[in-house]
Amino acid sequence: xxxxxxxxxxxxxxxxPGKTILxxxxxxxxxxPTMCHLDGxxxxxxxxxxxxxxxxxxxLLPACTTxxxxxxxxxxxxxxxxxxxxxxxxxxxxxxxxxxxxxxxNGHCELQELGYKVGMNHVHFHYLNQKCDLDASHPWYVMDHxxxxxxxRCVRVCAEVEGAHHWNVMNRGVQARVIxxxxxxxxxxxxxxxxxxxxxxxPTGALWxxxxxxxxxxxxxxxxxxxxxxxxMSL
Amino acid sequence: MSLLDIDERxxxxxxxxxxxKSPIVDNKDLPEVDVALVEGSVTxxxxxxxxxxxxxxxxxxxxLGDCAVTGNVTRLRNVFSKEEVLxxxxxxxxxxxxxxxxxxxxxxxxxxxxxxxLHEAVKVDYFISGCPPSAxxxxxxxxxxxxxxxxxxxxxxxxxxx
Numbered sequence: 001x002x003x004x005x006x007x008x009x010x011x012x013x014x015x016x017p018g019k020t021i022l023x024x025x026x027x028x029x030x031x032x033p034t035m036c037h038l039d040g041x042x043x044x045x046x047x048x049x050x051x052x053x054x055x056x057x058x059x060l061l062p063a064c065t066t067x068x069x070x071x072x073x074x075x076x077x078x079x080x081x082x083x084x085x086x087x088x089x090x091x092x093x094x095x096x097x098x099x100x101x102x103x104x105x106n107g108h109c110e111l112q113e114l115g116y117k118v119g120m121n122h123v124h125f126h127y128l129n130q131k132c133d134l135d136a137s138h139p140w141y142v143m144d145h146x147x148x149x150x151x152x153r154c155v156r157v158c159a160e161v162e163g164a165h166h167w168n169v170m171n172r173g174v175q176a177r178v179i180x181x182x183x184x185x186x187x188x189x190x191x192x193x194x195x196x197x198x199x200x201x202x203p204t205g206a207l208w209x210x211x212x213x214x215x216x217x218x219x220x221x222x223x224x225x226x227x228x229x230x231x232x233m234s235l
Numbered sequence: 236m237s238l239l240d241i242d243e244r245x246x247x248x249x250x251x252x253x254x255x256k257s258p259i260v261d262n263k264d265l266p267e268v269d270v271a272l273v274e275g276s277v278t279x280x281x282x283x284x285x286x287x288x289x290x291x292x293x294x295x296x297x298x299l300g301d302c303a304v305t306g307n308v309t310r311l312r313n314v315f316s317k318e319e320v321l322x323x324x325x326x327x328x329x330x331x332x333x334x335x336x337x338x339x340x341x342x343x344x345x346x347x348x349x350x351x352x353l354h355e356a357v358k359v360d361y362f363i364s365g366c367p368p369s370a371x372x373x374x375x376x377x378x379x380x381x382x383x384x385x386x387x388x389x390x391x392x393x394x395x396x397x
Binding site: 093097099100101102103106107112115116117119120121122123126127129130131132215 | 298301304305306307308310311313314315349352354355359362364366388389390391392394395396397
């Protein structure tokens, strides 16, 4: 297959056509922060952290859902992009109630790591302090909306990998919530198979296993990519 | 009190600085200072006036710890109204039997509706987050400031939440 050549951050890189900007950046060791992207799942471009500048395009494009084209000139680390990445990270922290000190995922949290990466020493925005529910009706797992960033990894892993499509998203804007079935308690769900894939892919402490102490919830979202590779091999 | 976590390095700090007010120094008033480390969030009128005073009297103000930087656990009450919070604590809790009353003595501090981090009340120069904050970072910041250098805290390794 013909190779495609393009410039990323002043470096010439080559690739097979059809890849996304994020894939080619990761292949070439160029670091772009992401939250909603997870290897093994379909990309939706929800978190906007991977926005990049493409010369000749007036708006910023999400690297995870934009396919490369020959001779594109892409910038991934400009001051403007860095400013937006920090702003997005601060908005994650300001929208709901992320209290790291009492969270099961403290120390193993992708949102914390993102904050460190973008150099977030404090949040410039006012905290929204919105009241969020916690659903502990499932016998083994808990959904705490206070810690959810709406990346929808749980929704996609349930629909695409488990095939149950138990999770959904309801409402818009700051009222948006990940819901179980038709916004009914998780423990009453007839579609949930209790497979725990949603818990494993959740980047924060929003989905967690019961009887987990503060800072003890370690997750393995990389298992999903492994599982998808094994499924491909067995076909 | 997290300042004490820097252990024997407090001797290095003491060589370069006079510690004029802290939980380990018995001094009621805050004189004019070069550096003030402030723990905790702003939850009441008393805290608000105190942080204004500290800002006026210090050249460099450092928010120390997650409560000062983000509000942390103290901010959990912000999803309820002040009345709900006070009524729950002083009237509704089973330990209050039926005698519980809302506190109203004029000498008591007056809770604000919402808990805010320090930087929403005054200008903050440096932020040392963490619950508890890292002793190494506290010492790094103090040592840099005492040697007339600017500490750089917006980098991996120096940041810590929770």
